Amino acid sequence: MNAAYVLVVDDEPDIRQLVKEILEDEGYQVATAGNAAAAREARRRRCPDLILLDIWMPDEDGVTLLKEWSENDANRCPVVMISGHGTVETAVEATRLGAIDFIEKPLSMAKLLVTVRQALADSAGKTAQSSPPGAGEPLKPVGHSHQLEELRKQVRRLAASESRVLFSGEPGSGKTCFARYLHALSERRRGPLIEFAGEKAAVELFGYEDTPGRLEAASNGTLVLDEVADLEPEAQIRLVSALEKQEFQRIDGSRSQPLTTRIIALTRLNLAAVVRAGHFREDLYYHLNVVPVHIPPLREHIEDIPDLLNFYVNHLVEQQSLPYRRFNVAAQNRLRNYTWPGNVRELRNLVQRLLILGECLEITVSEIDNALTTSAQIAEMDAATNLPNLSLDRPLREAREEFERLYLQHQLKRAAGSVARLARLTGMERTHLYRKLRALGIDPKESA
Structure with missing residues (x-):
């Protein structure tokens, strides 16, 4: 396992060398750059785990460089800004563009090491815990089967x-x-x-x-x-x-x-x-x-359903501020006898829907049956509406794109043109969703 790789960008050679030596003594891999052009080249050669970026440099300032990097969704890495005479406005702008911390010169090496360690730890933690489209899964798989x-x-x-x-x-x-x-x-x-x-x-x-x-x-x-x-x-x-x-x-x-x-x-x-x-x-x-x-599949370990129900109720209450509700024993037994074609993802979506739409504290069998019937009807309606219009006599990529277009257009109608609601319905992250809509030539405003 390699040590973390840090890129130090500063126009003062003495500071670059000092920071490099101190970080290398701590076991980090370190590269240096004296200006924006060199920083771009170093970052292009190898993506750093952390960048220490000076604000004031002779060719381009660090905030401009940070803005350029922040617009690259494919690969963002944590950036800590360094400045000898920063202002509150500069710090606010750098934070808005994605900088995670701000260190003032003259540098305190103790403060520097603490900041580097914390920045790397926070970045690793956020990356490991961040959830892509369709998130809401626990870090540790839930169940005692x-x-x-x-x-x-x-x-x-x-x-x-x-x-x-x-x-x-x-x-x-x-x-x-x-x-x-x-x-x-x-x-x-x-x-x-x-x-x-x-x-x-x-x-x-x-x-x-x-x-x-x-x-x-x-x-x-x-x-x-x-x-x-x-x-x-x-x-x-x-x-x-x-x-x-x-x-x-x-x-x-x-x-x-x-x-x-x-x-x-x-x-x-x-x-x-x-x-x-x-x-x-x-x-x-x-x-x-x-x-x-x-x-x-979930149908092969149904004894885990009560644990999963409990986890997702607590998770959704905490993360989305939904009202707390509990499944009575009969409702849990009904769900243990369901076939779960969508597996754990379907269970999570069902819990979310019941927390949003229900009014009483207790979730009953009749409410479960109504929710499952509605899900089945929606699936049948989607199939009846979309599949006959999808030609299978085409390359796989074209067929997939056409299905995605039909699917998202249908869901947009259900969401009344709201991309926020569309993201919740599809389980997609909004940034990725916007890119997908543009790629497929779909204008959300036309579905409003």
Whole structure:
């Protein structure tokens, strides 16, 4: 496991050298830059875990550079600003642009070390605990069933190694939760946890020229490849090369970057069958499938349903300020006998809906039946409305885009054109949702 990598950007050579020596004595890897151009080049060569950035420099000021970096969603790293004569307005502007702390000159080395340690710890914690689209999962998988106990034991053993892991299971069964749990238990928990959807382009995974990608953003941490079977062919080829050589290049880049990232792959499909069908590279399959772990569907461990209900009630009450309600015994038994086609994700959504729409403290069987009937009716209506209009005589990428367009247009109507409501209905993070709507040519205002 590599030490944290810190980039020190300051136009004063003595300060750069002093800070470098002190941080290296503490075990950090350190690079330095004396101006904005050098800082860009250093960041392009390797993504830092932390940047110490001077505000006043001869060519471009640090706030301008911070603004430039903050607009790059693909790879943000924590930045601590340094200034000999900062103002309140400058500090406020830097904080607004994403700086996490502010140190004044002359530097107190004790203060510097405390700030660096805290910044790295906070960044690692936020990355590990941050939730991507469809979040709300616990860090530690919830349940006391034999299956869950054995899975947790297996993940704890895997956390002590650097082996690549392939989690398989039905949609909503908890693959992402187990991947986060593995990262949180490993030595890499001090590094970033980056989640990447397999359907995205190779350029977003590997970066482009001066722009780092997700693989680089996860340096010294963990990259979770969600629905890895959907990786486009170019990304598959590049990933095989990276895993074999333990280095990679950005697309249209000329310099090799060391691969210091642990990769965990997730799939809802039988990936071996996808390989046999010729839709996924066999060599990549063997690189990723070093340790296969299957997550069972919820219907196979129904004894965990009471624990899950209790967890999500408390979680949603605390995180979303929803009114507290409790499931009576009959309601819990009804849910234990439900087949849960959407698995744990469906259970979470059901709890959220019941907390939002219910009025009484107790959740009863009749309310459960009404909620499940409504969910089934919506699913049937969606299928009846959308699928006949979706042509299957086209490439997979085009068919997926058309389905996403139909799905989001339908959900926008339900949300009355509100992107905030759309995010809640779809379980997508709003920034990603806006990008998806633009990519599909959907204007939310037209659905208002």
